[in-house]
Amino acid sequence: MTEDVLLTISDFSVTYDVDPPVEAVRDVSLELKRGEILGLAGESGSGKTTLAYGIQRLLKPPAVITGGSALFHDATGEIIDIGALSDDEMRRFRWDKASMVFQGAMNALNPVINIGRQLGDVFTTHRPELSRSERTRACGDLLDLVGVGRERLRSFPHELSGGMRQRVMIAMALALHPQLMIMDEPTPALDVLVQREILAQISDLRRQFGFSVVFITHDLPLLLEISDRIAVMRQGRIVELDTAENIYRHPQHEYTKRLLSSFPSLTGDRGDFVRGTDIGRSEREAATSAEGTDTALEVTA
Amino acid sequence: MTTLEFRNVTKRYRVRGAGKMLALDDVSFTLESGRTIALVGQSGSGKSTIAKIITQLERQSAGDVLLDGSPIPRSGRGLRRYRQQVRMVFQDPFASLNPYHTIRHHIERPLRLDKVVPSDEIEGEVRRLLERVRLDADSTIDRRPHELSGGQRQRVAIARALASRPSLLIADEPVSMLDVSIRLGVLNLLADLQRESNLGVLYITHDLATARHFSDEIMVLNRGRVVERGPADDVILNPQDDYTRALRNASPDPDRHFARTTASPAGAADTEGALA
Numbered sequence: 229m230t231e232d233v234l235l236t237i238s239d240f241s242v243t244y245d246v247d248p249p250v251e252a253v254r255d256v257s258l259e260l261k262r263g264e265i266l267g268l269a270g271e272s273g274s275g276k277t278t279l280a281y282g283i284q285r286l287l288k289p290p291a292v293i294t295g296g297s298a299l300f301h302d303a304t305g306e307i308i309d310i311g312a313l314s315d316d317e318m319r320r321f322r323w324d325k326a327s328m329v330f331q332g333a334m335n336a337l338n339p340v341i342n343i344g345r346q347l348g349d350v351f352t353t354h355r356p357e358l359s360r361s362e363r364t365r366a367c368g369d370l371l372d373l374v375g376v377g378r379e380r381l382r383s384f385p386h387e388l389s390g391g392m393r394q395r396v397m398i399a400m401a402l403a404l405h406p407q408l409m410i411m412d413e414p415t416p417a418l419d420v421l422v423q424r425e426i427l428a429q430i431s432d433l434r435r436q437f438g439f440s441v442v443f444i445t446h447d448l449p450l451l452l453e454i455s456d457r458i459a460v461m462r463q464g465r466i467v468e469l470d471t472a473e474n475i476y477r478h479p480q481h482e483y484t485k486r487l488l489s490s491f492p493s494l495t496g497d498r499g500d501f502v503r504g505t506d507i508g509r510s511e512r513e514a515a516t517s518a519e520g521t522d523t524a525l526e527v528t529a
Numbered sequence: 530m531t532t533l534e535f536r537n538v539t540k541r542y543r544v545r546g547a548g549k550m551l552a553l554d555d556v557s558f559t560l561e562s563g564r565t566i567a568l569v570g571q572s573g574s575g576k577s578t579i580a581k582i583i584t585q586l587e588r589q590s591a592g593d594v595l596l597d598g599s600p601i602p603r604s605g606r607g608l609r610r611y612r613q614q615v616r617m618v619f620q621d622p623f624a625s626l627n628p629y630h631t632i633r634h635h636i637e638r639p640l641r642l643d644k645v646v647p648s649d650e651i652e653g654e655v656r657r658l659l660e661r662v663r664l665d666a667d668s669t670i671d672r673r674p675h676e677l678s679g680g681q682r683q684r685v686a687i688a689r690a691l692a693s694r695p696s697l698l699i700a701d702e703p704v705s706m707l708d709v710s711i712r713l714g715v716l717n718l719l720a721d722l723q724r725e726s727n728l729g730v731l732y733i734t735h736d737l738a739t740a741r742h743f744s745d746e747i748m749v750l751n752r753g754r755v756v757e758r759g760p761a762d763d764v765i766l767n768p769q770d771d772y773t774r775a776l777r778n779a780s781p782d783p784d785r786h787f788a789r790t791t792a793s794p795a796g797a798a799d800t801e802g803a804l805a
Contacts, residue, residue: 271708419571420735424779446709449738449781476783490710494738494777495766496784500713501742 233301234407234440235260235283240296242275242282242464245289252278254464255296260408260440265431267455267472268444269487275464276444277331280410284328285310285318300325303407324354326408327401333414334393337385343371343396344381350403370399375429391422398426402433410442427454449491452476460484531597531614531696531729532561533583538592540578540753552578553589554753562696565723565730567740567761569776570750576733578753580701583731584617613643616690618719620702622682626674632659632685633670639692658688662718680711684718691722697729705736716743737780741765749773 237260242253253275260266270276281287283298293311300308302325313321322328330336338346347367351358358366368378374395376388385393394414401409411430418426431454434441445451451458452472459469460483468481479485492501540553553575560566568576581587582594585601585608594601596615602608619625626635636655640646646654656666662684674682683703690698700719704712716739723730734740740747740761747764749757749772757770768774 271710420779421571421775447781448709449783452783453781453786473787476787486710490713492713492738492742493784494741494780494782498742501717501739 232262233259234262234264235301236299237283238297238299240279240282240298241294242278242287243292243294245292252291252464253282256461256464256466257296258459258466258469260442261456262407263434263438263440264456265434265441265443265454267451267458268442268461269446269448269451269458270461271446271487273463274461276461277412278464279461280328280412280442280444283310284322284326284410285313286328300408320354323350323401323406324404325406326410327404327406329397329401329409329411329414331413333397334390336397337393339385342382342384343376343388344368347371347381347396347400347403350400354404366403370403371396373402373433374399375425391418391426394418395426395429398430402437405437406439408440408442410444412444413446414443448487460487530562532559532595533615533697533729534559534593534595534598535579535582536593536595538582538589538594540575540582540587541590552753553582555592556750556753556755557592558748558755558758560697560729560731562729563723563727564746565720565732565744567732567734567744567747568750569734569737569740569747571735571776573752574750575753576750577701579750580617580699580731580733583615583699584612609643613693614695615697615699616693616695618683618686618690618698618700618703621706622679622686623674623706625686626682628674631671631673632677635685635689636692639689643693645693654692658692659685661691661722662688664688678711679707680715683707683715687715687719687722691726694726695728697731698723699731699733701733702735703732704739705734712739719743737765737777738782749776 238257240253240256241251244250244252256279258266268276268279278287278291282291282293287293298310300310300321302308308321308325310318310321337343344364344367347370348363351363351366355363364381368381371378371380376392376395376399380388380392388396398414414426430441433439443451443455452475455472457469457471458475459466460475460481461467462483468475468479468484470480475484476488479488489500492498535556535558538553538556539551541549542552544550556575556579558566568579570576578587582589596611601611633655636658637651640651640654641648655670659666659669664681664684669677669681669685674685677685687703698719703719704715707715719730720743722728730744732740732744741764742761744761746758747761748755749764749770751772757764757768757773764773765777768777
């Protein structure tokens with residue numbers, strides 16, 4: 229049973245040690261299966277990014293991990309306690325076993341170094357045994373894989389479109405064939421057509437290499453289509469975790485229902501959108517007052 | 530009844546080294562009070578260029594922009610009167626409000642500049658505008674933007690746009706920076722105000738789903754050209770143009786997705802059924 233589990237998160241808590249302290253992630257437990265795409269849905273301030281950073285030990289003060297653990301079940305059979313790794317071990321663990329595509333990743337490339345050299349850095353650090361020509365070939369292969377093409381190895385970031393830069397970042401995250409890829413809002417700045425293409429590609433690559441993906445976004449309709457399971461976060465807790473289909477057909481938690489109804493359907497119902505009718509006005513007013521009570525939490529993205 | 534007409538409007542930008550870039554290519558449409566038109570398309574399609582020309586931040590290279598049949602005055606009192614008629618709600622409520630000033634100041638400014646009401650009635654008018662956008666005047670009027678949430682800030686921006694009693698409102702991605710659970714609240718508010726004041730609204734967005742439910746008509750823009758237009762439901766449910774269809778199919782649509790996955794092998798027919 230545990231064989232197909234990749235990551236076990238138990239009672240994970242993160243507090244921002246400011247005055248007054250903010251409990252950003254509270255007692256989160258979940259199991260990520262090997263090869264699974266898990267969607268992490270939630271609005272700004274829900275703790276979804278903090279959780280992802282916490283797992284990767286990327287949090288900076290004043291954020292403090294106050295409890296819990298993250299166990300990584302390596303393909304070799306070894307169980308790695310991420311929290312117990314030394315800094316040096318952690319550095320080797322990142323990218324090699326678990327990689328991350330950051331929010332706004334397309335702006336994360338160094339503008340004065342060409343794409344090939346930035347990709348090559350990953351190999352220089354983690355695979356020092358490779359020769360220069362092997363490295364160049366590997367970088368070219370990666371660019372081919374994500375559909376940018378190896379002829380772009382010498383291009384600088386500004387010579388690529390946003391979508392292509394995003395693909396370069398995904399190529400970088402894939403470079404060492406990690407078993408886990410965490411993607412934090414990887415596509416919102418992209419047009420739907422480009423977004424769709426990149427998502428299809430990630431899905432193909434996952435089938436090819438068998439890695440797991442944690443996909444973080446507030447775009448619930450998107451998650452419903454691409455995820456195997458979805459965890460809905462609110463105020464630092466997971467309020468509901470189920471298969472995408474169950475979340476869609478039988479949401480249990482009030483907040484999940486509210487999120488679902490916040491997106492009018494493209495080809496179906498209006499959700500909570502009520503233009504042209506006065507039915508539902510009272511519900512709308514209720515939603516407006518709910519907005520009021522959420523004010524303290526609401527931080528715009 | 531106010532109408533704003535784009536008649537064969539073309540806009541070229543000079544791009545260094547690459548000659549001229551055609552941002553808008555022979556675009557014609559009419560926005561009239563009481564109707565909502567959604568303008569959809571990807572980035573680079575020309576949506577924002579249309580907004581810039583309407584607000585006269587840019588001038589068209591060719592063609593006419595007519596308000597009630599007359600060209601927009603280039604400067605002076607005429608231009609000011611035009612801007613009083615056609616107001617804008619911007620995408621980012623953090624950038625569009627001045628952090629140094631109170632909410633009162635933001636809404637007073639257009640009231641004073643456009644002499645909407647006599648000066649002893651300004652305070653009352655500010656409060657009335659705040660109530661119209663469903664904000665509590667007592668608790669918001671003396672605050673500054675950073676003390677409000679994103680949704681409240683966007684309501685202030687809407688109140689400010691309404692202060693001059695415009696007949697047309699240009700809303701450029703008015704909810705894309707807001708948290709998802711409050712987006713519909715703001716769109717519902719805009720729809721209510723539109724009905725109450727018989728406003729003409731140009732809703733610029735990349736979100737096809739809200740475009741469909743929020744507007745009467747949808748115009749699809751691709752590389753500066755209007756490739757399709759029509760009643761909102763028709764454009765989304767039965768697109769005629771290849772580009773519109775591609776956009777529609779790329780947009781997340783869980784209803785169609787799950788209808789398809791549970792459907793019998795008669796796939797194609799079921800997909801059509803889900804769209805009906």
